[in-house]
Amino acid sequence: MEQATKILLVVCFILVAILGFISGIIYTEFPLKNPISPKIEKPSNGGLIPSTDEGAEWHELGTFKGSDDDYRCFNIQGDKFKVVMSAVPMITYQPNSMQVDVIKDNSIVATKTIEWGATEYPNKKREIIEVTSGPGKYCIMVYSVDLENWQVTIWDYY
Incomplete structure (x- = not known):
C-alpha cells in the first residue's frame, strides 16, 4: 500500500x-422519544388506584433511592399499601433488571420485576405492587442489575 x-x-x-x-x-x-410507548397521564394521587374505603387516604411513608441492591423495613398502619418502583437502566448492551420483593415475617408476600432487553431503549419504567396483608412490619429487598438509578416509594392506606 x-x-x-x-x-x-x-x-x-x-x-x-x-x-x-x-x-x-x-x-x-x-435521548430520542420512544415512538412505540404510549403517553400515560399520571393521576393526581401519584398513579395509585383510587379506593372506595371511606375516610381513608394514601400516606407516603418514604422514598428509597439507589443503584445497587438494598434492603429496607417500614411499618404499615392500614390494611393495604403500595410499593411504587421505577428505574432507569445503564446502556450496557446486556439485559438490565430491577426486582422488588415485599417481605413479612421472613416470607415473600409480593414480588415484581422490571426488565430491559439487551437492545431495548433505556427508558424509565415504573411498576406498582399492591399488598393487602394488613398492618405490621414489612421489608423490601431490591435486586438491581446494571441500573443507573432506581426509586421505590411506599404508600400506606389508612
Whole structure:
C-alpha cells in the first residue's frame, strides 16, 4: 500500500471514532422519544388506584433511592399499601433488571420485576405492587442489575 493510502485510512478511522463519540454524547444528553410507548397521564394521587374505603387516604411513608441492591423495613398502619418502583437502566448492551420483593415475617408476600432487553431503549419504567396483608412490619429487598438509578416509594392506606 502507498503511504498516502495508509494515512487516508488512519484519518478515516479517527474521524469515524470522533463521530461515534460525539453521537454517544448527544444520545445520552438528548435521548430520542420512544415512538412505540404510549403517553400515560399520571393521576393526581401519584398513579395509585383510587379506593372506595371511606375516610381513608394514601400516606407516603418514604422514598428509597439507589443503584445497587438494598434492603429496607417500614411499618404499615392500614390494611393495604403500595410499593411504587421505577428505574432507569445503564446502556450496557446486556439485559438490565430491577426486582422488588415485599417481605413479612421472613416470607415473600409480593414480588415484581422490571426488565430491559439487551437492545431495548433505556427508558424509565415504573411498576406498582399492591399488598393487602394488613398492618405490621414489612421489608423490601431490591435486586438491581446494571441500573443507573432506581426509586421505590411506599404508600400506606389508612
